[in-house]
Amino acid sequence: MPRKSSAADAPLRLDNQICFAVYSAAHAFNRVYKPLLDRLGLTYPQYLVMLVLWERDDVPVKDIGERLFLDSGTLTPLLKRLEAAHLVKRTRSSEDERQVLIALTAQGHALKEKARAVPQSILAASDCSVSELVAMKDEIVALRDRLNAVIGE
Template identity: 60%
Template sequence: MKTRTAAKPNAASALLLDQQLCFALYSANLAMHKVYRPLLGELGLTYPQYLVLLVLWEQDAQTVSAIGERLFLDSATLTPLLKRLEAAGLLTRTRAVEDERQVIIALTAEGRQLRQRAQSIPQAVFCAAACTTGELRTIKTELEKLRDNLARQE
């Protein structure tokens, strides 16, 4: 099996902002949030809240830890987010009967109905990206690969 090594940057350019992968990711993330903000604002959601709902729309009634695993978030970050969604009437938090240490997160009727209103968001983001389906699929695949490689370094 062949081991890949990262190319070493030229010493003079190593600390140039435009040479930083992290900055390209960071600035793309900022641009993506600018696209999502008005779309989600119409639904009264923040981007992290939208991600939680996406997970629950795929499969309702999950534990906090399962949602956190899926979103790469720890429970300390996720819990306040879930409390705000509960206060908004979009989900419920209940202790599991078989293990009271586990909290089950489930959509309310209002949370399930919000899915219909969110249907147009992916297409709006696709249009804003101004890339082909193939280009976006490649970018997504490469970003997931990068994420997984970086996660292995922990």
């Protein structure tokens, strides 16, 4: 029996998979970000952590994890690297010794100003209007939240 392409195979075709679209778009973003973030001395996940901290400082690891959907297995070594780069300080909470609070250093705060150039470059690279990007973002977030809801059950 020869294996020819058939309609029954459509659901398994790579180009029909939204998950691969998302997966490959995430990698494409990463590659566009890389040269921009190299100038800041950050990797992309490190940049995400810094975005969280630039919004609110002195937060436990768990809060960062909930925000980024990452766990301590990922964040602990990442935060240690940010600490080694003198961008954050890690201290045990005195109220609850289980928690480690992450605070920006002066250098960590200062880096925010250099980072302002990044979103503009990304917008240019996406070659797309802001309103289109916002609409897409909202759709993708809605999908993500539905997927995460399924996981939780």
